[in-house]
Amino acid sequence: MNPREKVAVVTGGGQGIGKAITKALLEHGYAVVIAELDSEAGTETERQYCALGPLRFAHADVADEDSVKSVIRDTVRHAKRIDLVVNNAGISANRPLTSLSLKEWNRVISVNLTGAFLCAKHAAPYLKKAEGSIINIASTRALMSEPNTEAYSASKGGIVAISHSLALSLGPHIRVNCICPGWIDVSGWKKKRAVKRGRLSREDHGQHPCGRVGKPEDIASLVLYLASPAAAFITGANFVVDGGMTRKMIYV
DSSP states (O other), X not given: OOTTSOEXXXXXXXXXXXXXXXXXXXXXXXXXXXXXXXXXXXXXXXXXXXXXXOEXXXXXXXXXXHHHHHHHHHHHHHHSOOOEEXXXXXXXXXXXXXXXXXXXXXHHHIIIIIXXXXXXXXXXXXXXXXXXXXXXXXXXXXXXXXXXXXXXXXXXXXXXXXXXXXXHHHTTTSEEEEEEEOSBOOGGGSOGGGOOOXXXXXXXXXXXXXXXXXXXXXXXXXXXXXXXXXXTTOOSOEEEESTTGGGOOOOO
């Protein structure tokens, strides 16, 4: 990695929205470190996109502080800087409340929320030096729910809250913003063994005022903007990117 390039760490960057973010950042001149627990996905993405720019896969569990510290330390050793952290890693355990175990609850909270805290904590000194930014990927589940999503919804609500808290704690040298994706079709952005092309119906698209289900590229585009100098006056903000779905009143 060239020390003069801007450097981004993308957690969960091997699949889904994180993979699209990784690709977009590479295409716009960033060196990228994928912090990913799934070695198969991380290695595939590294091989697939390495021709786009400096890209390195780092095996990491963002819920483990030593693992996070290792990724940050190794990134700085290789690249000499960190300009952007995208906290995207996330899991779910959607099951009826009475059968959701405490272990499952804690794991979801640890990965989705504690992971963002740990990455911010350990990257902050380097982000401050670079006048960089943090972008947290939450979900519209922070604002609305389906049944049996308590752990996931709670973790994403926490991401929205910690984002504005971090913006105040880390400003003015580090900007922190949050994105809440809605329905994003990631079926084509999985590791090869898990790719399943979704069959979206007219009704699926029609639920969205903009006329379609979202794409990972929709989120990646906003990440690029929020990380850019054009967004220098934006911090502590939460952006809902859902095609207008959460604004739609539904009468049965």
